[in-house]
Amino acid sequence: MKFYSKVLAIAYLISVVGLLLLELTQFQKVDRLRGQISQSYEMISGRDEGIRLELEYRRFRSITGKYVFGEKLQDVSAGPDTAQSVSHEMVLKWFDILWSRVFSITSIGAEVPEAQHEKFNSLLINLRSSLREVDPLVQQLRPGNLIAFRDIEDTLSPYEEDITSMAAAIAQTRVERASTLQKRLDAALVSMDTLLVSSAAGGVLILTLFGVEAYRARKEESRIKGREARIRFLAEHDALTGLGNRSFLNEKMNRFIEYADAHGEGFNLILFDLDKFKDVNDTFGHPMGDRLLKNAAARLTAIFSGEADIVTRLGGDEFAVLQRADFATSEKMVGEVIDALSSAFELSGNDIRISSSVGISRYPDLSHSADELLRDADLALYEAKRQGRQRYCLYETGMSVAIQNRVCLEADLRHSLQCGGDGLEVYYQPQVSTDLKSGTCKVTGVEALVRWFHPDQGQIPTLDFINIAEDAGLIGALSDWIFREACTDLVNWHQSGFKLHLSINLSPHQLNNDNLASELIQLLERTGIDPNYLTLEITESVDVKDTRKAAKMLSQLSARGISLAMDDFGTGYSNLGYLKSLPLDILKIDRSFVKQIEDKEEDRKLVRGIINLARGMGLKIIAEGVETEEQMNFLQEQKCHTFQGYLFGRPMHKLSVLALLANAEPNVFNEAISLPDLSDPSMTIVDP
Structure with missing residues (x-):
């Protein structure tokens, strides 16, 4: 019995040691898996260069925008009523952080699928180049410096989609890695279950000891699975709304x-x-x-x-x-x-x-x-x-072609404006005044109209590229370019002895610009233009955010001698109070009314009413769209003596305007009505 007892004791001890070693091995495997899953959680939580790059890229652009526009930075942790101003040092700090992040990433490695390595490495190279390009702009950036801000945005915004794509690719790779770790953990747990069955042969003591450890392991497993489920949810759902991403x-x-x-x-x-x-x-x-x-x-x-x-x-x-x-x-x-x-x-x-x-x-x-x-x-x-x-x-099938063409035109227009207006031209339509006593007419002014001659598609319809400019946020830059070009041309005409008046349309973007008055005054001083020869035209349907502020700003320009005209009168929704609040000098009758005055008594009554209203307000009257002698005769009978339309000339190049002025003599109405139009027929464009 002693022999058998010793054998049993030795066998028992050997079993205990073997089971302990096996248990120790399994516990080490679980610990390794626990560490790997913890590491996966940290990576998916964003502690990685790739995801930090996206966060710091967006943070820099947000800080820059708030700094330029004078917005305050909301501190969510400190409460809804606390905010701090964005300083230039803060902008430089986040730019340095972004700079360090971009230049510290040597290459995109295992966190991105191999098929996208070349694309994202190329992204890093191009982004470094762009950061060097905007570095001087960031150093000199000041609040309200919209030109530098637009340059920074135009340089960095093209990378947003690729950086987001890179972060998404990294997140997807990590989700797949976490899934692999989960499978390995499941396999380890299966082995532990096998160990539980084997340990029963070792006796109640071994079974009890291992049961305690198994309970601990299962508890750890539940915690790991909960964390894994949370990781998977964060990777696939929007944190704000809880919806899928x-x-x-x-x-x-x-x-x-x-x-x-x-x-x-x-x-x-x-x-x-x-x-x-x-x-x-x-x-x-x-x-x-x-x-x-x-x-x-x-x-x-x-x-x-x-x-x-x-x-x-x-x-x-x-x-x-x-x-x-x-x-x-x-x-x-x-x-x-x-x-x-x-x-x-x-x-x-x-x-x-x-x-x-x-x-x-x-x-x-x-x-x-x-x-x-x-x-x-x-x-x-x-x-x-x-x-x-x-x-x-x-x-619909045709949408892709039309929108792709529109996107290409937007890019080409942006490039044209960046290159000083390459392909853009300012055309001018004559404004003619008549004198009943002498029976003559004379070109007294011109209206500036923009034209775009695309290098591949030829002339682009004006309304088409104006809509593109408005949708793309380029209308401000386009309007500024028109002002500079037209004012420069007017100065040249004046120096040549032709004292013309220049009319230029104000866009909604310009009327909503608080700095319009100071910018125009600086332009007048820089070009040397006499403000008494400049007329600014606004339409009554223009989208003005603050009419009182706009009226005050226009009054400042009027005080400088600049005239103000209401264009397309009768087609919008302004009331008389709005007209009264503006320092108007001129009322322009819309071509849609002039077109029908030969045939419709309603339009004749309407034109008479507009002229009487303008005369009652002490305003000069200009009739647009005059194309026939009958239209002109009717308007003259109503004491309107300034006209604009095809009867006197289509929009023409500035050289054609100069030639017209140099060769035109006052014409007697009984002999000839229209002034000689010396514009190149190939360059004469129908005004929209």
């Missing part, structure tokens, strides 16, 4: 495509963009903007609440919905969303109103892949905005 949308689109292919059903991708959301952020602050996004997301999910509906936020003020339904159903629900988002949002006692533009693509009827779905829905959204916003558009 772009990565989540891509995954769901691929699943929808697989289901559609298997069952022969289609589905729709719907993109929503909140119109003028930036105005809410600028007016009420970003915390209020975040609350608005949450409320908008709630209204969106309340309507698209079906089991198969997938609602996501792509970023900023853009949302996307995947819906497995026919177009008629989606169309009805999209209308409900547009109405819902147009209703007032009650936020902190404020009635905030926005609207929404919507683009829709459909698989497989119109789009044939996930990339095409996103691209086509985005094109349809762009078209909805172009048509006036607060509406939806379904993608």
